[in-house]
Amino acid sequence: MVNVDALRGYAADLLEKGQVRAVIGYRRGTAGVLAQPCTIDEAGEAETLVWDPTCLNNLARYLVEDRQQQAAAQTRNKTPDGRPVAIVAKGCDSRAVAVLLQENYLKREDVVIIGVSCEGSGVIDPRKLAARPEGRWASRVDFAGADAFKVTVGGDETLIPARDLLADRCLECRAAAPALNDVLFGEVVTERGLDEPFRAVKAAQGATEDARWATWEHHFDRCLRCFACRAVCPMCYCPECVVDSTTFVNTPGTTAEEKATRIRWCERSASVSESALYHLTRAIHLAGRCIDCGECERVCPVNIPLRLLNTKLEMEAFEQFQYEAGRDFGQASLLSSFRDEDPNSFIR
Amino acid sequence: MPNSSQSPAPEAQAHEPRVVAFLCKWCSSAGSDLAGVSRIQYSANATPITIPCTGSMSPLYVLSAFNKGADGVLVSGCHPGDCHYMEGNYLARRKLYLVKQLLQFVGLEAERFRMSWVSAAEGAKFAEVIDEFVGDLRPLGPQTRLKAKH
Structure with a gap:
């Protein structure tokens, strides 16, 4: 299991020591069950970080946006904060960062990769969840091992087979743990056999x-x-x-x-x-x-x-x-x- | 738009395919020139466009040619090992292999995109390549799938 408290602690530590400018991660969304991307720049906010199967977004996109903003600041003759940005990255997100590094769009020292392993599971497809009767009103989805998701509806918890909810890409995924990382939370599971x-x-x-x-x-x-x-x-x-x-x-x-x-x-x-x-x-x-x-x-x-x-x-x-x-x-x-x-x- | 008041429709004739041929200036373009000066008879359906090297082929050229109504697109360059810029044709081979796969994947007829290696000395091969391509395109009729409708 990914220890979310350890993840929060690590992010808070980075911010506290001033090693990073900001941490890009996920927090509880305000609309529905899905987590939403967030950028935090104060150690106290690290408490809001989450990691669960509803963390769908590929946060590498925000590294691109950040670099564009940095470049724009430079053209306005402002000296941008040169410290790196930390990013919470799943397996696929870390591969995206690797491609950005390969293309010299980012420098390795400009990004701190906080890897989270999907541990043989993955993220849900919200369409598949909404298609199920109990999924309509779900308030939480949690990992429950590699084979199932724990879906909370009202006060009731049900286990739904992972295969029924996983996003298509996660079913076909070949590397569900971030190979490129500065720190890794969760265990590396390579055997999947879902599809x-x-x-x-x-x-x-x-x-x-x-x-x-x-x-x-x-x-x-x-x-x-x-x-x-x-x-x-x-x-x-x-x-x-x-x-x-x-x-x-x-x-x-x-x-x-x-x-x-x-x-x-x-x-x-x-x-x-x-x-x-x-x-x-x-x-x-x-x-x-x-x-x-x-x-x-x-x-x-x-x-x-x-x-x-x-x-x-x-x-x-x-x-x-x-x-x-x-x-x-x-x-x-x-x-x-x-x-x-x-x-x-x-x-x- | 069939109109009975007009004389017999010209569509009764077989569709003449229009081929856009992207030719490397160091080989295939000279090869087509050789075919010409050798007075080899071959189909006049190809519109040649000389490019500096097949390595300079953008996939966009291919897509754009189909978009503007080409029935077939040919890319012809130097044999492996003969590139004037050492490796342009190898890079083109990889890139255009992917373009071909992608076009087939969305359902464009596989015959409509073709690549060939024709050196400056192969005028006869150039004529053969064009004849063969046009012959394969004729039964397919006009290319309507990727052609702009406006």
């Missing part, structure tokens, strides 16, 4: 070509282009997105000719072709970088199974190139390295 890795992708690609397109056409057609998937992704940190140009904004001085000759890779209309271009571009940009935290899929307001696009490429990276994103922040990135024995038979 085989990449099962959902393999099932999806078993369909015929026409059926696959029918499915994805349906999904791309429903996309609202709200960009929630991009906003939540810890890897989507480009200052300018290909679908959302900030350099080519129309001003009163923009001539008609400039507008006509400007390169537009992707229109803003939410049509099948443009949404396809957006999602496929995003999937390719995440090739070898996606650590399968499933956040894009979780935040999608129209339930597009976005995880499939990313895990498809991660599966190819793993099977063809023996590459796992976030395994080691010293490794060369997937697309900047090659081997002589890479697949060649598809080339004429």
Whole structure:
């Protein structure tokens, strides 16, 4: 079991000694059963930190936001506080931090990773919980070993099999403990056996070509282009997105000719072709970088199974190139390295 | 939009595929040139775009070509070991393998995206590659899946 009191003590100690600027973690949410992300900068607030199966968010996103704020402060000629930030990280979150380190987006000394192990379990899928009669009014969800969750409804506690509530990505997870950490709470459990890795992708690609397109056409057609998937992704940190140009904004001085000759890779209309271009571009940009935290899929307001696009490429990276994103922040990135024995038979 | 008042519809003819061919300037582009000066007869369906190296291919070029109505996209570069920049074609091979897998995964016809290695001396191979590609694309008809509808 993760000792939450020890976790709080460690965070309070870091803040008290002034070793970190802030701690990014989870606290009890105000709406419903889910925990919410929080940033604490006083030792006294460390008491509010929690760790339970409702800590869904990938907090690495906030490291990205923090770095952007630091950079913005620098441009305003303010000297930012150079102390590191501590982050409470699950297995998948720590892999996200590893990718950010690999890409030199962060420096190792700028982040303190407080690892928490999922201990053979994982986080819940709130949709699966809400679909159950007792889950509707649940006030708490706790770990109860690797095989079950303890769900509290009113004063009653029920045990629900872990398999029924776990998020899809947790079922397929291969490393449920943070390999990259400065301190680790909980035990490292590597044997899981809940589901085989990449099962959902393999099932999806078993369909015929026409059926696959029918499915994805349906999904791309429903996309609202709200960009929630991009906003939540810890890897989507480009200052300018290909679908959302900030350099080519129309001003009163923009001539008609400039507008006509400007390169537009992707229109803003939410049509099948443009949404396809957006999602496929995003999937390719995440090739070898996606650590399968499933956040894009979780935040999608129209339930597009976005995880499939990313895990498809991660599966190819793993099977063809023996590459796992976030395994080691010293490794060369997937697309900047090659081997002589890479697949060649598809080339004429 | 069939209109009975018009003369027989031109759609009765087979659809002529339009191929966008991204050719490395150090090899395949010269190879296509050789095919031309050698007066080899081959399909005129390909629109060549010369790029500095296949390593410079952005997946966005491929997606954008399909978005703008290409029936097929060909990327052709130097044989492994022959890259002018030492490793550009190896990097392209990895990257475009993933693009091909992704396009197939969402259900674009597998035949529509192709890669080839054509050196500057292989004019005949270039002609073969184009002929073969166009021949494979013809039965598929127009590419409608990723093409913009506006």
